[in-house]
Every structure is written in C-alpha cells, then in structure tokens.
Amino acid sequence: MEDLEIIYLQTKNEKPNAKVNGYFLHSNYNPEAEADKYIDNNYKEGYLNILFGYGLGYIANTIAKKYEKTDILVYDPLFNRLNIKNKDKIFNVFSDFQDFCKRSENHIADFDRKVNILVSPNYDKIFDREYKEFLDFIRHIQIEDIVNENTIRFFGDLWQENYIMNLHYVHKDQSLKELYNKYDCPVILASGGPSLTKQLSVLKKIKDKCLIISAGSTINSLLAADIIPDYVVSMDGGESNYLHFKNIKNNNFDLIYGLGNAWRIEKDFKGNRYSFCFYGEDSIQNRIKEGLGKDLPMLSTGGTVAITALEVASKISTGPIAIIGQDLAFTNNKSHAENNNHYSELNDEFFKKDMVFEVEGYYGEPVKTNHQFNSMRKGLEKLYQILQHHHKIYNCTEGGVKINGIPQLDFEAFCENYINHTNNIPKLKLKNEVNDSDSYTIYKEFMSKEIEIYLKIKKLIVEAIQLLKEERNNTLFSASTLKKLDKIDSKLKEYYPQVIMERIIDPITMDVMRMNIDNKQIETKEKFKQIHKKNMYLYENILEATEKSLKYTRVALDEFGGC
Numbered sequence: 001m002e003d004l005e006i007i008y009l010q011t012k013n014e015k016p017n018a019k020v021n022g023y024f025l026h027s028n029y030n031p032e033a034e035a036d037k038y039i040d041n042n043y044k045e046g047y048l049n050i051l052f053g054y055g056l057g058y059i060a061n062t063i064a065k066k067y068e069k070t071d072i073l074v075y076d077p078l079f080n081r082l083n084i085k086n087k088d089k090i091f092n093v094f095s096d097f098q099d100f101c102k103r104s105e106n107h108i109a110d111f112d113r114k115v116n117i118l119v120s121p122n123y124d125k126i127f128d129r130e131y132k133e134f135l136d137f138i139r140h141i142q143i144e145d146i147v148n149e150n151t152i153r154f155f156g157d158l159w160q161e162n163y164i165m166n167l168h169y170v171h172k173d174q175s176l177k178e179l180y181n182k183y184d185c186p187v188i189l190a191s192g193g194p195s196l197t198k199q200l201s202v203l204k205k206i207k208d209k210c211l212i213i214s215a216g217s218t219i220n221s222l223l224a225a226d227i228i229p230d231y232v233v234s235m236d237g238g239e240s241n242y243l244h245f246k247n248i249k250n251n252n253f254d255l256i257y258g259l260g261n262a263w264r265i266e267k268d269f270k271g272n273r274y275s276f277c278f279y280g281e282d283s284i285q286n287r288i289k290e291g292l293g294k295d296l297p298m299l300s301t302g303g304t305v306a307i308t309a310l311e312v313a314s315k316i317s318t319g320p321i322a323i324i325g326q327d328l329a330f331t332n333n334k335s336h337a338e339n340n341n342h343y344s345e346l347n348d349e350f351f352k353k354d355m356v357f358e359v360e361g362y363y364g365e366p367v368k369t370n371h372q373f374n375s376m377r378k379g380l381e382k383l384y385q386i387l388q389h390h391h392k393i394y395n396c397t398e399g400g401v402k403i404n405g406i407p408q409l410d411f412e413a414f415c416e417n418y419i420n421h422t423n424n425i426p427k428l429k430l431k432n433e434v435n436d437s438d439s440y441t442i443y444k445e446f447m448s449k450e451i452e453i454y455l456k457i458k459k460l461i462v463e464a465i466q467l468l469k470e471e472r473n474n475t476l477f478s479a480s481t482l483k484k485l486d487k488i489d490s491k492l493k494e495y496y497p498q499v500i501m502e503r504i505i506d507p508i509t510m511d512v513m514r515m516n517i518d519n520k521q522i523e524t525k526e527k528f529k530q531i532h533k534k535n536m537y538l539y540e541n542i543l544e545a546t547e548k549s550l551k552y553t554r555v556a557l558d559e560f561g562g563c
Helices: 031-042 058-066 097-110 128-172 196-205 216-224 239-246 263-268 282-292 305-316 348-353 371-387 411-418 437-471 479-498 502-514 524-560
Strands: 006-010 016-020 048-052 072-075 115-119 187-190 211-215 231-234 254-258 273-278 321-324 357-360 366-369 393-395
Touching: 031 058, 031 115, 048 058, 048 097, 048 128, 058 072, 072 097, 097 128, 115 128, 128 263, 128 273, 128 282, 128 371, 128 437, 128 502, 128 524, 187 196, 187 216, 187 305, 196 216, 196 321, 196 411, 211 216, 211 305, 216 231, 216 239, 231 305, 239 263, 254 263, 273 282, 282 437, 282 479, 305 321, 305 371, 321 411, 366 371, 437 479, 437 524, 502 524
Parallel strands: 048 072, 048 115, 187 211, 187 321, 211 231, 231 254, 254 273, 321 393
Antiparallel strands: 006 016, 357 366
16 A cells, blocks of 8 residues: 555544545544435445445444444455544454455345445545455456346246256166265366366376366367266256257266256266255255155355366365366457367457456466356355365366466376376266166156145135235235235245245245335335235246246156156
C-alpha cells in the first residue's frame, strides 16, 4: 500500500474524524447524521450488505443500531492503520483483501444476487485500485453463481429423467464402494484440456504401470492415442455427453457413473459399471439402499467431472495421484485436447462473447479463462484441502491455470519418482451381479412403489391448489384453509423422501426462496396477495414436476420392468 497521510481532527460538533491524503473519511459537520441519511437511502433489508471502508465506524455503528439482526461484511484496507477507540472489540472487519475473499466467498454466494454494496465517504477515491478489485471479486462470484444456477435450471428435467432411468442400471451394477482401497499404486487422472496432447506420449509408455482414470469425454483423446484407461468417470446428463460415448466400440475399460449421467451411455456400455451419488443426496442414497439394496457412496461435484474423478482416484488407490490435462483455461487458444469431440481453435470473436478474463497461469504467466472454468478451479482447490492429508497429489498439467495449493510437478518427473517401470498393475475384475427373476421383481416393486407415491403427492397438491383458488379474492386465509394446508404440507413432507425427485425440484426451490414477502408497512390485502402468489407458484410447479417424474417412472418401468 502506498504511503498515506493520516490527519486526525474533530468535526464541528466535536466528534472524531480523520483526513487521508486530503480526503475526509466522514462529514466534518455531523458524521452521525451523514451516516443515518446514507443508510436510509442505501441500506437494503434482506440483502447481504457489504461495506467498503469502516473509517471511524459511523456507518457500521448506525447499521448495528437500526438493524440488530443483519448480515453485513466490512472490508477496509486502512483499518489496521487507524486509531479507533476500543478497536480490539470490533469484529468482522477485514483489512487483508485475500482474507476477505477467502472468508466471504461462500457467504456472498449464499445470498445469490441479493448483494448490496455500501461505500464509506471518499474510500473509492483514496483506494481506487482496491475498490475496483473489491467490486470485481464480488461480480465474479455472482456471475459464477448465475452460471451454476443456469446449469441447474437447464438440466433440471433432464437430470430427473436420467436419475429415474438409471435406477435400472444402479440395480444391476456394482456400487463404487466395491473398489474402495483396492489399489496401492500411482494414479494418472487425465482431463481434456489442451495441455493433455503433449502428455500422451509419456502416458502411453507407462499405461500398464499405473491406474489411468479418464474424466468424461477425455476418453476419445486417450483411445485415439492407443491408450485404454482403466476407468472412465462420467456424470454429465446432456446429449453431447452421450455422443462422446456413442461410437466407442472398445469396452475394455470400466465405467463409473453418477445417477444424473446420460442413461443411454449405460444402456450401450457392455463393460463393468459402478455407480455413486453426490454429497447432499442423502434421501436418494437412503431410498436406493432401502428399495434396491445398493449402498452407493456420495462424492463431490463442482461443475466438472474432474473434481469427482479426483475423489474417485483418492478412494480406490492409496498411491500418489498425477493430474494431467487440467488446464481450466484456453491454452494456446484451444478449447480441448486434440481428438476430443469438442475440440476447436478459438478466435477473437469467441473471447469477446464468452466473458473471458485473465488469471495467473501454471508458470506464473497470465492465461485466459472464464467464469465456469474459474468456478471449477475453486472446486478443485477446496477438494484438495480435504484430500491432501491422506494423498500425494500433483498438478502435472504443465499449462493452464495455477490451481492454488496443489503442488506442481512435471509429468516426466512424476513418472520418474513414482512409476515402477518393471511392474504391471493388474486391474481388479468385478463382474456385475447376476440378474435373476427375483432381482427384477425387486426392481419392479421399487418402481411401482414410486408411482404409488407420486400419485398420492399429485392428489394432495391438486387439493392444495383448489383451496388456494377458493381463497384468491380474500384478504386473509380462513382458519379452515390454513388447517387443511398444514395437513397437506405435513403429508407431503412425509412423501417426498419416498421418491427420487430432488433434481427437478431444485429450480422451484430457488425461485420460491427469492419470492420474499415485503415486510414493510403495506396493506393487509397486498401482503395476502404476495403470500397467495408464492404458495400458488410453489404448488403449481411442484405439480408439474410430479407429473413429469411420474411419466419418466412409467416409461422406465415399461422399458425395463420385464427385462
């Protein structure tokens, strides 16, 4: 930080003030009145309010007095240098930007787009560069959150179909837990970034001396180089992911898939298959365990199959792990490694429209990335913080972004240090379970029970919607209606864990959470309208989601129930 001239003085009404590089930190007449007026005009209830600049505390103290229970973060690059009374008793003020970023990121993301920026007087002038970094940081988080939300919305219905259709294969296949701790050897995790191409010749030489795990569509680049991985991890539910696998005739690798994976991949794949759930899918895991007798593990996700594949590597082998092809950047203006179905060379027009920005690269140089890649990088960094205590993990990509925390090592150096060139690694052979008539009876009973519960849910929601329609012209809900709705909600809460429909409900939940009821002094009739609209939206959309889930379940039972 550049040298700052700090002069302490008193205001006209004898309150403490300071001048920094010629700028007053507060009004030199009545700083408390100034703070009060600023908060009235700029503070937003129900938002995460972030204050840039604590100064001598007038704005922060005014917020605390007016709003006892409030969410506020404060970042002040000057805080440690200011003389403030009882400074040791002031909490939640960040003076280090990196510390602020690290500790506030999840908090900001939790508030979605409901973030409000407050600025203490003249802080944006005194610290213009720091203020720009501060705003860029918050903007990046919000854009990444929008990208993640758009993914959930776009794939909600598709994921629901895949989850239901894949139950047939989950029932037939092994749980990924069957592979846990079965190996004690080096693992190479291959991702599809542009830098993978230069590593393939080295990988080919050691392909039998280690385990090779392919992250999703990377399989095509590996097979084109005559490298057959041991395992391929796949979890993308889109049509494009299915097309990556559609024309692959080689089934000499094993498939590890999540329930949301494009189900036709499992349908066409003739090798061994292993399935898993994601963290947070507790009710799905329990339902499958109770109904189908399969104990599926839960793994991490973070927008990229590479994160899940890294955790798979750590679960199935105790050996060191080398990550290759994990660019998370447009290295050499390329999108993917060669022979990936998505491979393309990028031009200036692409970089303009894809909101590309620069971050620190593998070798310290600036590299081009985007918000989706950047979100994936953060996911890898968080997972590494958990895994590093039990595994040696190296980023051997030799290109792309710098993945903070993960030690870097040239791929050839990793091979020299950890690969035993005299020993071949035999792959564990676990056959899929025999599917006799009893097992199909279990599957049919499971799916029939799902249909039964969906029909009960549908009946309850139709009843709730009818009750709301009868009340739409009132100003208050009648006691009778409230009692009936409470009873319906209680039954729905009982039924939801008995079916698998979390993914299709996620977008609805996000919408309802945003539909805040205005708590300001508004007419009772207007407040009733807001509550009525929120409840109607919830029930109507859950009804639609239930009908779709019911349809997918009936299709699955028709297709697989007699197999």
